[in-house]
Amino acid sequence: MRYFDHVATNPLLPEVLDAMMPYFKEQFGNPLSPYDLGIAAKMAIDDARQRVAELINAKAGEIAFTSSGAEANNFALKGVALAKQQSGNHIITSKAEHHSILNTARSLEKLGFVVTYIPVDKEGLVDPKDVEKAITKDTTIISCAHASSEVGTIEPIKEIAAIAKAHKVTFHVDSVAAVGAIPVDVAELGVDLLSMAAHQFYGPKGAGALYIRGGQRIVPLIYGGIQENGRRAGTENVPAIVGMGKAAELAKRDLTSRMEHVRKLRDKIIDGIGRVENVHLTGHPQNRLPGHASFVVEYIEGEGMLLMLQAQEIVAASGSACTSKALKASPVLTAMGVPSSMAHGSIVFSLGIANTEEDVDALIEELPKIIRRLREISPFGKGGWGKLEPEVEH
Secondary structure, X not given: OEEOEOOOOOOXXXXXHHHHHHHOOOOOOOXXXXXXXXXXXXXXXXXXXXXXXXXXXXXXXXXXXXXXXHHHHHHHHHHHHHHOOOOOOEXXXXXXXXXXXXXXXXXXXXXXXXXXXXXXXXXXXXXXXXXXXXXXOOEEEEEEEOEOOOOOEEOOHHHHHHHHHHOOOEEEEEOOOOEOOEOOOHHHHOOOEEEEEHHHHOOOOOOEEEEEOOOOOOOOOOOOOOOHHHOOOOOOXXXXXXXXXXXXXXXXXXXXXXXXXXXXXXXXXXHHHOOOOOEEEOOOOOOEOOOEEEEEEOOOOHHHHHHHHHHOOEEOEOOOOOOOOOOOOOHHHHHOOOOHHHHOOEEXXXXXXXXXXXXXXXXXXXXXHHHHHHHHHOOOOOOOOOOOOOOOOO
């Protein structure tokens, strides 16, 4: 199998699994227990916390472990909004965020909060000037993705952080797609909160973290005991946390070589697939994740391409939700101005450290043939019904 869906998840590195195994078996203690088994588990968590902090240049005490990047995003947005609701009820985010931000923002609207959704340009970029214009005296938190898992665009986080700081507004960054893929330094960026997920850098699923700058006000998402310094109740998932710590250590060590490897393959995909007629690169052409290549293909749907690629043992993703029951076009692409009909032809290739030149060569050979075959039977190409018009929302 040739795997090109690393934004969905990554395989667990053998070194990570080796680090986790003792905590499934002999080191099974509860970190809150005062005897040796519990103390060993607590020390393992403390060590993992330090390693995760070092990956993003934070302090260990500023890292709160969660079950996922989605939980970290919920924790950040709800936790700050609720902590500061006496000061204001206004939230700013963009139209091109991950569902864990957009749906959390919508849930807060039902509680009486006001949310401003900033537009993005045709390359998926947020304009910092738009963020500043949206700030009011009631604004308490701004949330923006560091990089898009769907189109690969890297946002101007440092500039937005400076604006937020000048207006004394808390700034959260969804860095799930970025941490482990590009250098992330919370001190240099100037952010207040930052979300990450272990499986995005070859750690285990079920482990995430939220960086919370020292002194930042936030209320828990989960109440109960005193775990995570009182910020997240529940017995810790020690094996997963240990795995995240080990994965963070390896990501910090190998980041430069990983970036160089996938960037070379990404550029080859963009060059090869981009030559196909009526295939358009999505996202910023340069300022994008090093292992990310995404396109929209006119006249056909992403689902068909995925199924035919799967038949050739090539795995990729579609940016549209065409494989879901909703059959709705991607909100990220539509926010970028891509017509709904064309957005359904989205396809995304995300690379990892195990991908090879041979994998890319196979993709570049097979995908154009698949596109031609699907267009031959599509009612939307030449000789069919013609190009679909954008859908009108009511």
